[in-house]
Amino acid sequence: MQHKFAPIWILGDPADTEDGGLIPALTRMGYAAVLVDHGHLAAGRPFEPAPDMVFLPARTTGPPWQRTLTRLCETFPGVPVIPVFDEDATPADILLAFRTGAFDCLVLPLLTEAALRPMVDRALDAALRRRHARPGFADDLPMGDVAHLKARLVDAQEALIEERNRRRHAENEAAEHRKAWSIIFDNTHDAVIHMDREGFVVNTNATLLDIFGLTPEEVVGRDLGSYDFLGFDFRQALELYKAAQPNVVFPIFEMESFHRDGSRIYVESRARPIINNNAVEGVINIVRDVTPQKRLEHTKNATILGLAKLAESRDDSTGRHLERVREYVRILTQAVARLPRYADYVTPAYIKDIYLSSILHDIGKVSIPDAILLKPGPLTIDEFEIIKQHTLVGGNSLAAVDAELQEQSFLTLGKEIAYHHHESWDGTGYPDGLAGEQIPLSARIVALADVYDALTTERVYKAAFSHQKAVAIILEERGKKFDPDIVDVFAANMEAFDVIRRRIGEGDAESGLFPGTLRCCYK
Numbered sequence: 001m002q003h004k005f006a007p008i009w010i011l012g013d014p015a016d017t018e019d020g021g022l023i024p025a026l027t028r029m030g031y032a033a034v035l036v037d038h039g040h041l042a043a044g045r046p047f048e049p050a051p052d053m054v055f056l057p058a059r060t061t062g063p064p065w066q067r068t069l070t071r072l073c074e075t076f077p078g079v080p081v082i083p084v085f086d087e088d089a090t091p092a093d094i095l096l097a098f099r100t101g102a103f104d105c106l107v108l109p110l111l112t113e114a115a116l117r118p119m120v121d122r123a124l125d126a127a128l129r130r131r132h133a134r135p136g137f138a139d140d141l142p143m144g145d146v147a148h149l150k151a152r153l154v155d156a157q158e159a160l161i162e163e164r165n166r167r168r169h170a171e172n173e174a175a176e177h178r179k180a181w182s183i184i185f186d187n188t189h190d191a192v193i194h195m196d197r198e199g200f201v202v203n204t205n206a207t208l209l210d211i212f213g214l215t216p217e218e219v220v221g222r223d224l225g226s227y228d229f230l231g232f233d234f235r236q237a238l239e240l241y242k243a244a245q246p247n248v249v250f251p252i253f254e255m256e257s258f259h260r261d262g263s264r265i266y267v268e269s270r271a272r273p274i275i276n277n278n279a280v281e282g283v284i285n286i287v288r289d290v291t292p293q294k295r296l297e298h299t300k301n302a303t304i305l306g307l308a309k310l311a312e313s314r315d316d317s318t319g320r321h322l323e324r325v326r327e328y329v330r331i332l333t334q335a336v337a338r339l340p341r342y343a344d345y346v347t348p349a350y351i352k353d354i355y356l357s358s359i360l361h362d363i364g365k366v367s368i369p370d371a372i373l374l375k376p377g378p379l380t381i382d383e384f385e386i387i388k389q390h391t392l393v394g395g396n397s398l399a400a401v402d403a404e405l406q407e408q409s410f411l412t413l414g415k416e417i418a419y420h421h422h423e424s425w426d427g428t429g430y431p432d433g434l435a436g437e438q439i440p441l442s443a444r445i446v447a448l449a450d451v452y453d454a455l456t457t458e459r460v461y462k463a464a465f466s467h468q469k470a471v472a473i474i475l476e477e478r479g480k481k482f483d484p485d486i487v488d489v490f491a492a493n494m495e496a497f498d499v500i501r502r503r504i505g506e507g508d509a510e511s512g513l514f515p516g517t518l519r520c521c522y523k
Contacts, residue, residue, distance in 0.1 A: 007032040008120070009054040011068070021340040022055055022084065029117055038068060050076050052127040053120070055106070057084040058093075066100050073101035078130045080123035082106055086338075091236040091253065098243040107251060122247050191287040197280060199223050199242040211267065211289045213260030231257040237269050241283045244273040254290065266294040301356060308359040320504050321453055322359040327500045328449035329358040335489040336445065345441070350413075357414035358446050361421045364394025388422070391431045395419030416440040421447045424481045436483075444483040448474065448490055451481075456501055467498045 008031055010022050026033040036051075054072055058065035065083060072081045080103035085093055094105050103126065104119055191208035195201055201219050209215065212230065224230065225238040233255035241250070253269045271285040308322055333354050337346035365373060368390055372383045379387065398415035405411065420434060420443035427435030455470035465473070471494050478487040490497070 006049050006052045007034045009034060009036045009051040011036050011038045011054055011056050011072070021338060021343055022057070024340040025113075025116060025343070026120070029113055029120070031120060051079055053080045053082070053103075053123040055082050055084050058086075066096055069097065069100045069102060080104070080126050082119065082123065091233070091240045094251075095236065095240040095243050098240070098245060098248070103245075104247060104249070119249075126247070191289075193224070193285040193287065194274075194282060195238075195241065195285060196282045197242075199225060199238060202282065208287060211259075211265065211287065212257075229258050229260065229262070231255070233257065234267065234269070237271075238285075241271050241285060244271075244280050244283055246273065246275050246278055246280055248273060265289060265291045267291075304356060305359055308363060321457070324453050324500060324504045325361070325446070325449050326355050326358045327504065328452060328497055329445055330355045331493050331496050331500075332445050332449060332486060332489055335493055336441075336485070339485065339489075342441070353410035353413050354417075354442050354445065357410045357417060357442070358449070360394070360398060360414045361417045361446050361450060362390065362394065363397065363418060364390035364392065367393040388430045391419055391422055413440075413442045416442045417446045419443070421450060423447070425483050426480050429481070439483075444486050448482050448486050452490075452497060453501075467494075467501060 008026060010033055012035055023033045056065060056069055069081060069083060082104045083097045083102050084106045097105050103123055191211050192205050193201060193208060194203045200221060200223050204219050225235045234257040237253050250271045255267060257265050257267050259265050268288045268290050269285060271283050273280045274282040274284060333346060333351045336342050372386055395415050395418040398411050398418050402411040402415055420439055423429035423434045423439045423443060425436060427433050452470055455465045455473060456467060458464045478484050
């Protein structure tokens with residue numbers, strides 16, 4: 001039997017054309033979705049028909065989202081409401097949403113069908129149960145029919161016997177499961193925390209004690225959130241777990257915490273509610289110590305930045321160009337991830353890799369003679385041809401290293417960026433004269449970030465341009481030097497660029513493009 005649902009509401013401001021990609025994503029999956037003006041809700045206007053579920057983008061709803069969430073829950077009792085947060089959402093935000101009455105929470109840019117469809121189906125199933133409540137036993141019992149009553153009684157007795165047998169079988173299975181669980185519990189390399197509904201630890205294993213330097217007496221029967229030294233993020237995650245609802249799927253948290261001795265550690269936390277009769281009885285939290293991996297990652301990142309800065313060090317005008325460029329790149333990439341056409345391509349791993357690899361864009365400068373690289377005056381045509389070779393030298397070097405790894409890594413993006421960050425959308429760039437989407441997305445993103453930094457920092461041949469002038473130049477190059485999508489994303493986030501420009505080395509003499517190349521692009 002097919003059930004007709006009202007269109008899914010996306011609450012927001014009609015003047016804001018960006019809905020986070022929800023409507024296109026839902027439409028692709030076969031759901032009907034509409035954008036509903038949150039101002040109508042605030043004005044108390046009647047809605048007919050009432051929605052079966054609502055997405056509440058926290059960024060686009062005007063007044064504080066928790067106030068709007070409360071109003072929705074009061075206006076449409078029982079209707080599933082799902083707040084939508086961006087990637088900067090904290091465990092405290094999600095905890096507040098559940099406490100206010102949210103059915104579930106969605107964190108962008110994870111708008112994949114695998115993440116979205118189960119959430120929508122659970123909400124619509126809850127809406128269906130609310131709309132068509134199952135009638136009770138008395139409603140379908142034909143009163144006065146004695147034979148029927150006797151038959152129902154026999155059925156009930158048989159059902160009782162069957163239920164007793166089922167329970168006995170279930171108890172035996174549970175005993176076996178407890179035995180198997182005990183073996184796993186005591187021998188796993190991950191910390192396992194069994195918390196009750198109020199957040200007190202029912203049981204744990206030795207791994208947790210080792211990770212945080214605690215004793216069994218300090219853990220069992222205690223609320224771990226009471227220990228300040230564990231760190232704010234870990235304690236907020238524990239508060240979120242306490243607010244678990246039967247239908248919740250917690251995200252995986254990777255966070256900074258601390259050992260009892262004060263040393264910094266990094267942990268990964270996964271949790272699932274324990275459900276009995278559709279009620280939450282507690283939470284199982286799996287905590288993994290990822291400190292060695294994080295320290296290795298930090299060392300790798302620092303080493304890569306050091307090598308990239310070494311390549312820049314021959315130019316006396318180089319300051320904190322690399323640090324700024326990678327921050328600009330992160331802003332652009334996170335925003336691109338919200339565009340529907342890139343939602344499945346620009347993953348959190350992609351954002352992490354491009355942040356790291358973007359600083360290698362000019363690694364090929366090591367091959368350029370000082371007489372050309374440091375020349376204060378205009379470059380000749382022959383000198384400019386030599387300058388162009390840095391893209392091939394850098395790309396070839398990173399490609400050789402990437403091939404040795406025999407698997408995809410951040411260097412896969414690094415070689416794309418090194419080869420093609422001087423290509424132009426209209427095909428007039430170098431080294432290959434690629435045009436449009438022939439240019440890798442990573443290179444298109446870094447190209448804009450690199451030019452913005454070049455424009456807004458001092459050169460031997462020019463003073464630094466103002467933020468406003470740099471923005472005007474980049475907007476003028478939309479569809480010429482730069483990808484129109486990337487320029488539009490930049491325009492929507494240009495204030496964040498200005499904040500980073502001021503925060504990281506404002507007034508430093510920086511080098512983003514080679515002397516002379518900027519003058520070839522913008523005369």
